[in-house]
Amino acid sequence: MTVLQVIFLITAVVTLGGAVMVVTARNLIHAALWLILTLFGVAVLYGLLNATFFTVIQVVIYIGAIAILMIFAIMLTRRVKQEAGSSVNKGWWLAGLMSLVLFTALVWMFSTWSGFQTTLPVMPANVDTIKVLGTALVSPNGYVIPFEIASVLLMAALIGAVVVAWERKS
Amino acid sequence: MSDPVNSIAEWLRTIFSNWGLSEGLITVILAVLGVVILAAFVLIIDIMLVWIERKIVARFQDRFGPNRVGPFGIIQPIADVIKLLIKEDIMPNGADKFIFNIAPIIALAAVLLLWAVVPFAPTIIGADINVAVLYVVAIGSIGTLAIIMAGWASNNKYALLGAFRTVALMIAYEVPMLIALLVPVLLARSMGMQTIVAAQSTWYIFVVPLAAVILFISSIAELGRTPFDISEAESEIVAGFHIEYTGMKFGLFYAGELLHALTVSALISTLFLGGWRGPFVDQVPILGPVYLFIKSFLVYYLIMWIRYSFPRVRIDQMLGFNWKFLTPLALFLLIVVAILDKLLVGTSQAVYVLVMLGANLVIVWATVLILRAYARVERKRIGEERPVAISPDTESSELVGQE
Numbered sequence: 001m002t003v004l005q006v007i008f009l010i011t012a013v014v015t016l017g018g019a020v021m022v023v024t025a026r027n028l029i030h031a032a033l034w035l036i037l038t039l040f041g042v043a044v045l046y047g048l049l050n051a052t053f054f055t056v057i058q059v060v061i062y063i064g065a066i067a068i069l070m071i072f073a074i075m076l077t078r079r080v081k082q083e084a085g086s087s088v089n090k091g092w093w094l095a096g097l098m099s100l101v102l103f104t105a106l107v108w109m110f111s112t113w114s115g116f117q118t119t120l121p122v123m124p125a126n127v128d129t130i131k132v133l134g135t136a137l138v139s140p141n142g143y144v145i146p147f148e149i150a151s152v153l154l155m156a157a158l159i160g161a162v163v164v165a166w167e168r169k170s
Numbered sequence: 171m172s173d174p175v176n177s178i179a180e181w182l183r184t185i186f187s188n189w190g191l192s193e194g195l196i197t198v199i200l201a202v203l204g205v206v207i208l209a210a211f212v213l214i215i216d217i218m219l220v221w222i223e224r225k226i227v228a229r230f231q232d233r234f235g236p237n238r239v240g241p242f243g244i245i246q247p248i249a250d251v252i253k254l255l256i257k258e259d260i261m262p263n264g265a266d267k268f269i270f271n272i273a274p275i276i277a278l279a280a281v282l283l284l285w286a287v288v289p290f291a292p293t294i295i296g297a298d299i300n301v302a303v304l305y306v307v308a309i310g311s312i313g314t315l316a317i318i319m320a321g322w323a324s325n326n327k328y329a330l331l332g333a334f335r336t337v338a339l340m341i342a343y344e345v346p347m348l349i350a351l352l353v354p355v356l357l358a359r360s361m362g363m364q365t366i367v368a369a370q371s372t373w374y375i376f377v378v379p380l381a382a383v384i385l386f387i388s389s390i391a392e393l394g395r396t397p398f399d400i401s402e403a404e405s406e407i408v409a410g411f412h413i414e415y416t417g418m419k420f421g422l423f424y425a426g427e428l429l430h431a432l433t434v435s436a437l438i439s440t441l442f443l444g445g446w447r448g449p450f451v452d453q454v455p456i457l458g459p460v461y462l463f464i465k466s467f468l469v470y471y472l473i474m475w476i477r478y479s480f481p482r483v484r485i486d487q488m489l490g491f492n493w494k495f496l497t498p499l500a501l502f503l504l505i506v507v508a509i510l511d512k513l514l515v516g517t518s519q520a521v522y523v524l525v526m527l528g529a530n531l532v533i534v535w536a537t538v539l540i541l542r543a544y545a546r547v548e549r550k551r552i553g554e555e556r557p558v559a560i561s562p563d564t565e566s567s568e569l570v571g572q573e
């Protein structure tokens with residue numbers, strides 16, 4: 001077993017364990033902190049795949065923005081010191097069924113996938129992956145239309161936030 | 171032997187391979203060794219920072235500072251560490267034990283992690299990744315997380331308030347900081363620290379001084395230092411997020427805060443002051459760290475100078491300053507730099523620098539004009555007679571002649 005595989009296994013165990021703890025933790029803040037551990041594990045997986053940009057973006061967006069806002073919201077809205085009652089509700093069997101179906105489908109898909117045997121293509125040494133990604137995002141032959149649509153969507157969300165927060169002087 | 175770090179690494183690599191270790195294992199061992207040495211080196215500097223900070227603040231306040239233990243009190247931080255280690259470890263009632271204990275460790279670790287991307291010399295850097303600038307922002311958010319964890323786990327209202335204030339501050343000042351960081355990235359065409367340093371044949375502080383100033387201000391806010399220290403404002407919320415911490419756990423927060431200041435100084439030096447650049451550094455790479463630390467400590471001195479000279483600002487003033495002033499200014503600067511950079515393609519280095527510098531100075535001049543007009547309006551508004559609280563029964567005629 002190579003060192004990389006050992007690191008991958010440790011990361012996978014931590015990520016999955018964290019994910020299980022997210023749904024089983026009784027305390028909401030604890031659940032949020034476990035979620036952060038899980039997201040961090042995913043970031044490490046990106047790192048193992050040499051996708052440095054996605055590693056860093058995963059940490060900036062998911063941990064730096066989303067998870068912190070989540071904790072912030074939990075702290076402001078609930079009496080977090082108390083245990084929040086049972087963590088399952090009436091629809092638990094439906095959720096379990098859906099997860100089982102999804103999991104089976106994924107396992108079936110991967111069992112028929114031929115990609116496991118292919119070896120990783122070696123990247124040319126002098127290619128700056130970020131430059132390639134950036135060019136692809138804004139070049140007409142690349143993904144400029146999805147990129148611009150996403151920008152407009154984000155802009156609309158920004159304006160919407162301003163409208164919601166606007167104090168009308170009456 | 172001009173580059174001892176890499177020579178030692180090569181020497182160790184041959185020794186290990188003679189022992190018959192596999193190539194992958196040797197790489198891991200050397201990486202772990204490098205991490206330990208870098209962390210230890212930075213933490214030893216951190217201990218000395220306690221002495222430097224106390225000595226310099228004493229000078230600002232016309233005192234002597236520590237001068238009892240050793241010459242010039244230089245052994246004082248060692249005594250402090252011993253004192254912190256033998257203090258009683260107090261766990262507040264109702265605290266979340268695990269999070270309470272792990273928060274100071276994460277706070278210090280988040281600062282240590284930043285040193286991974288600081289280039290010490292042309293050949294000496296922890297990890298020359300191509301997203302180093304974004305990495306700095308990502309690690310900064312982990313530091314924020316540590317403060318939230320500390321504030322929440324302490325089971326103390328003041329601690330929680332301090333954590334809330336920190337989040338408001340960090341989320342706000344991250345915006346101008348990111349935009350200011352984009353300016354050197356734009357000029358160097360790369361997010362890698364080594365490439366940015368190598369591109370600074372003219373230090374970027376002379377090309378885009380305004381970006382350096384914006385980064386400097388937002389970094390001080392990110393540090394939570396005066397005038398932005400609302401997260402631990404002593405006169406309002408006692409000590410903020412670390413109110414319940416004692417002994418070495420408090421020591422970790424304290425060490426992390428001091429080291430963070432030096433780390434930010436090192437990053438500013440790398441991005442705007444040419445990093446390890448200096449005379450003869452190409453022949454003797456080991457001079458690089460010397461130049462880097464000289465520049466870092468100059469910036470650090472500036473941060474201390476501001477800290478001990480300015481009063482704390484209110485939270486609404488602080489957020490207003492960020493959203494209404496710093497962020498628009500940073501955005502405007504970024505757009506101007508981007509357009510000028512495209513227009514100046516093909517011109518000589520001197521023309522490029524002079525035009526960029528001129529544009530920056532024009533923006534500064536316009537900003538100062540706008541600020542002066544704004545201040546004039548504000549002064550008039552404050553100078554006006556304000557309505558005083560009066561009883562509704564009071565006849566208006568009775569008020570005549572009163573203030």
